[in-house]
Amino acid sequence: MPIVDIHTHVYPPSFMELLRSRTTVPYVRTFPDAPDSSRLIILPGEDNPSTPSTSRGRPIGPEYYDIEKKIAFMDLHNISTSVISLANPWLDFLPAEEAADAARRINDEVNSICSQYPGRLYAFGTLPLSGPVDTVVSEIERLNGLKYMRGVIMGTSGLGSGLDDPRLDPIYAALQKHEQIIFLHPHYGLPSEVYGPRANEYGHVLPLALGFPMETTVAVTRMLLSGVWDRFQGLSVLIAHSGGTLPFLAGRIESCIQHDGHLKSAGKIEGRRSVWDVLKKNIYLDAVVYSEVGLKAAIDASGADRLLFGTDHPFFPPLEEDAKEWHSVTTNYAAISKAFEGAIQGSAEDVLGNNAVRILRLHD
Amino acid sequence: MPIVDIHTHVYPPSFMELLRSRTTVPYVRTFPDAPDSSRLIILPGEDNPSTPSTSRGRPIGPEYYDIEKKIAFMDLHNISTSVISLANPWLDFLPAEEAADAARRINDEVNSICSQYPGRLYAFGTLPLSGPVDTVVSEIERLNGLKYMRGVIMGTSGLGSGLDDPRLDPIYAALQKHEQIIFLHPHYGLPSEVYGPRANEYGHVLPLALGFPMETTVAVTRMLLSGVWDRFQGLSVLIAHSGGTLPFLAGRIESCIQHDGHLKSAGKIEGRRSVWDVLKKNIYLDAVVYSEVGLKAAIDASGADRLLFGTDHPFFPPLEEDAKEWHSVTTNYAAISKAFEGAIQGSAEDVLGNNAVRILRLHD
Numbered sequence: 001m002p003i004v005d006i007h008t009h010v011y012p013p014s015f016m017e018l019l020r021s022r023t024t025v026p027y028v029r030t031f032p033d034a035p036d037s038s039r040l041i042i043l044p045g046e047d048n049p050s051t052p053s054t055s056r057g058r059p060i061g062p063e064y065y066d067i068e069k070k071i072a073f074m075d076l077h078n079i080s081t082s083v084i085s086l087a088n089p090w091l092d093f094l095p096a097e098e099a100a101d102a103a104r105r106i107n108d109e110v111n112s113i114c115s116q117y118p119g120r121l122y123a124f125g126t127l128p129l130s131g132p133v134d135t136v137v138s139e140i141e142r143l144n145g146l147k148y149m150r151g152v153i154m155g156t157s158g159l160g161s162g163l164d165d166p167r168l169d170p171i172y173a174a175l176q177k178h179e180q181i182i183f184l185h186p187h188y189g190l191p192s193e194v195y196g197p198r199a200n201e202y203g204h205v206l207p208l209a210l211g212f213p214m215e216t217t218v219a220v221t222r223m224l225l226s227g228v229w230d231r232f233q234g235l236s237v238l239i240a241h242s243g244g245t246l247p248f249l250a251g252r253i254e255s256c257i258q259h260d261g262h263l264k265s266a267g268k269i270e271g272r273r274s275v276w277d278v279l280k281k282n283i284y285l286d287a288v289v290y291s292e293v294g295l296k297a298a299i300d301a302s303g304a305d306r307l308l309f310g311t312d313h314p315f316f317p318p319l320e321e322d323a324k325e326w327h328s329v330t331t332n333y334a335a336i337s338k339a340f341e342g343a344i345q346g347s348a349e350d351v352l353g354n355n356a357v358r359i360l361r362l363h364d
Numbered sequence: 365m366p367i368v369d370i371h372t373h374v375y376p377p378s379f380m381e382l383l384r385s386r387t388t389v390p391y392v393r394t395f396p397d398a399p400d401s402s403r404l405i406i407l408p409g410e411d412n413p414s415t416p417s418t419s420r421g422r423p424i425g426p427e428y429y430d431i432e433k434k435i436a437f438m439d440l441h442n443i444s445t446s447v448i449s450l451a452n453p454w455l456d457f458l459p460a461e462e463a464a465d466a467a468r469r470i471n472d473e474v475n476s477i478c479s480q481y482p483g484r485l486y487a488f489g490t491l492p493l494s495g496p497v498d499t500v501v502s503e504i505e506r507l508n509g510l511k512y513m514r515g516v517i518m519g520t521s522g523l524g525s526g527l528d529d530p531r532l533d534p535i536y537a538a539l540q541k542h543e544q545i546i547f548l549h550p551h552y553g554l555p556s557e558v559y560g561p562r563a564n565e566y567g568h569v570l571p572l573a574l575g576f577p578m579e580t581t582v583a584v585t586r587m588l589l590s591g592v593w594d595r596f597q598g599l600s601v602l603i604a605h606s607g608g609t610l611p612f613l614a615g616r617i618e619s620c621i622q623h624d625g626h627l628k629s630a631g632k633i634e635g636r637r638s639v640w641d642v643l644k645k646n647i648y649l650d651a652v653v654y655s656e657v658g659l660k661a662a663i664d665a666s667g668a669d670r671l672l673f674g675t676d677h678p679f680f681p682p683l684e685e686d687a688k689e690w691h692s693v694t695t696n697y698a699a700i701s702k703a704f705e706g707a708i709q710g711s712a713e714d715v716l717g718n719n720a721v722r723i724l725r726l727h728d
Contacts, residue, residue: 055626162560191555194582196526202589203626209617210585213609214578218558221574225566241616245577248612251655252605253573255695259680262419262567291615297661316623331619 002080002353004362006183007240007286007310008070009087012109016065018102026089028060029053040064042089045192045207063314067113071120073313077329080353081362084110085124085153087315088187092129092157099128100135107139107146114148122362124153124183133159133170140174150360151181151238156188156219163219164226172232181236181284181360184219186212186244216244220283221253221275229278230271236282238308242289247301250275276301284359286310287351290331295339304346308356309336366444366717368726370547371604371650371674372434373451376473380429382466390453392424393417404428406453409556409571427678431477435484437677441693444717445726448474449488449517451679452551456493456521463492464499471503471510478512486726488517488547497523497534504538514724515545515602520552520583527583528590536596545600545648545724548583550576550608580608584647585617585639593642594635600646602672606653611665614639640665648723650674651715654695659703668710672720673700 011019019028019040026042031053041047041057048056063069064087074082086106091099107125114121125143127136143149152175158165163184175182189211192199199206220239229235239246246253254275263269285298288310298307309332316328340348357363375383383392383404390406395417405411405421412420427433428451438446450470455463471489478485489507491500507513516539522529527548539546553575556563563570584603593599603610610617618639627633649662652674662671673696680692704712711718721727 055629058625162562164560164562190558190578194554194579196528196586198526198528198586198590201630202586203624203630205589205617205620205624205627206582206585209613209620210578210582213613213616214554214574214581215558217578218570218574221570222560222562222566225569226562242612245581245609245612248606248609248653248658248661249573249577251653251658251695251699252577253569255654255680255692256569256573259683259692260567260569261422261683263569264683265419266565266567289612289615290619293661293664294612294615296664297612297657300657300660316619319623319625319628328619328623331615335615 001349002357003078004309004353004356005074005079005082005311005313006238006308006356006360007288008082008084008313009064009315010067010070010084010110010113011064011087012106012113013065014105014109015086026093042187043189043207063317067116067121070313071117073326074120077311077325079311081120081122081356083122083124083150083356083360083362084114085183085185086110086126088155088185090126090129090153090155090187092155092187094128094130096131099131100139103128103139104142107143107149111146111148119363122148122150122360124151125149127152127154127171129154129157129159133167136171137174140171140178140180143180144178150362151183153183153185156184156186156215162222164222164228166226169231172228172235176232176235179236181238183238183240184216185240186215186219189215213241213244216240217246217249220244220246224253224275224278225257227272229273229282233273233282236284238284238286240286240288242285242287242294242298242307243283243301246275246279246283247285247294247297250279250301280306284308287332287336288312290328290335292335292338295335299339299346304340304343304350305355306359307351308359309352365713366721367442368673368717368720369438369443369446369675369677370602370672370720370724371652372446372448372677373428373679374431374434374448374474374477375428375451376470376477377429378469378473379450390457406551407553407571409553427681431480431485434677435481437690438484441675441689443675445484445486445720447486447488447514447720447724447726448478449547449549450474450490452519452549454490454493454517454519454551456519456551458492458494460495463495464503467492467503468506471507471513475510475512483727486512486514486724488515489513491516491518491535493518493521493523497531500535501538504535504542504544507544508542514726515547517547517549520548520550520579526586528586528592530590533595536592536599540596540599543600545602547602547604548580549604550579550583553579577605577608580604581610581613584608584610588617588639588642589621591636593637593646597637597646600648602648602650604650604652606651606658606662606671607647607649607665610639610643610647611649611658611661614643614665644670648672651696651700652676654692654699656699656702659699663703663710668704668707668714669719670723671715672723673716
């Protein structure tokens, strides 16, 4: 039985080089007071000079850039195949004139890494979204020729103003045409004021546990409201963290649309596709939700044939030094197993691997 | 079989008078270009001078302040009993020196309204949270003597800096002591920048469908992280909109806590109560989630004996002029009915009324 991890990140060597060359977020630095360890600082809120350098961001080690560590992690957790993707913030921060070259270099590098472990590694490509739209479309077309690429990872920023930006239409059109799925992943979170004046007492919990899924849900809902899936009825999106909170809020979203006087006056309620229709036909969800409750809601919303196992490796390592298996992985394994106990439709095996093999055309 | 609506709002006459006397949010105004209708403007984003006055905020009619309209709505939807509460933004905006008097006046007025329909109306009281803490505690004690009061409604602002503010401890202590439940309700949403540059094309959907439940979830998670339920293990909170997104995100919240290096170094992981424990012992959820998917997740997270039917009346009226029953109500009725089809534990009857009668001691 194949177990496929579709939510697993890498910073390939050339991207590490880029991060090490920078002094503003995102960057990787070895601070003078701790010369034996490096820190990865990717979120604006993590670059706080009042935070000691040894607890700024997160430690970064070879599990982020050495593919052998990924393979060892896969072996430890019985994962047969991983679909790797560049970790956030991707190339969003690059000057426009550097983006296209960087995307080509990184996509070629990642494709080459996959070729070293045939059948065990596939990848989502990276797009030069800070550059001109035509260079993005060109890179989508070029990805078609890279053997191990199975879609693209994308943040919520789009070309800088969100995924409901009509300037993205040529990009959506190209992705739809070439049957490349978008792996939609958060990075920017919510404005820090949301977390209140005591947020620094809670570590990274609020931005990671809440900011990420909320950012994701807002982005997807904006896509829906702007009619992306009315215009591109074949556009597929795999949403990180089981859709953020979309399965739970879909009913409220649909109800608020149906009760909105402004939308009604503008003639925007009739004829549009509902969130439920999009959830069943265009959206796929990963199974990275850390509970049976969340997983069942994701299954109910989108279908057991549309959920795909993931780990979020190398993020959320165990804090215990002597831990072997990662709790963040075993929690999701357990949730998948429990969610299908006595189930009439679907199976844990589908979520663990069969769905990914079918949807992403692995082993083609 | 009793049907009890625990999420249903009023602006009693003295509060309407207050709203009509104001010119900044929140306010009620009849604009010169539409002398036959009044508008209710309660959210900062709604007070946009570029929005025509006739579509600013929402229309407000007697269903907001005339209790006979509430009773007619209840009769139409077979609701036997309503636990009414002041609608947002409550008294959060009042100058400190006016708050205590206003709370007393409004609580007495609401209690008196309930007394006109014995057995059909109960209420959650309103607290003078912009005033000194001791006046808030006094009002909690005074509410104990008002026959129809069954707890208090509260926003997420607390004393101005959130519900994780340690200055709230005397208030939590008084509520726990007097077994008054907090009905926790959103109002402030998320900063508007989250919705992007095209938000005005989407009516009220983003702030209502997403902002409200996300605000709620952040507020509850901050309470959890600050140890409110470790210090007040008997404090009960009924969370609006089925917990915002808490049932879906609980697993991620717990996982992020367990993997947080900062919390571990601070010794804050061991010994704390988990979100699951609090969901099963301190938290109650309303059943205002507009889908079977969401409702099942709420049941899975908190228990079928902890969910309580609600309508959110008078918000979300049908847009069709000739509609009789409200879609916003029938959608939730249908979700409750479907969620318990073939269920082994719990029943639709419990969620519709029995739970509220037991938990809020109605008909005492």
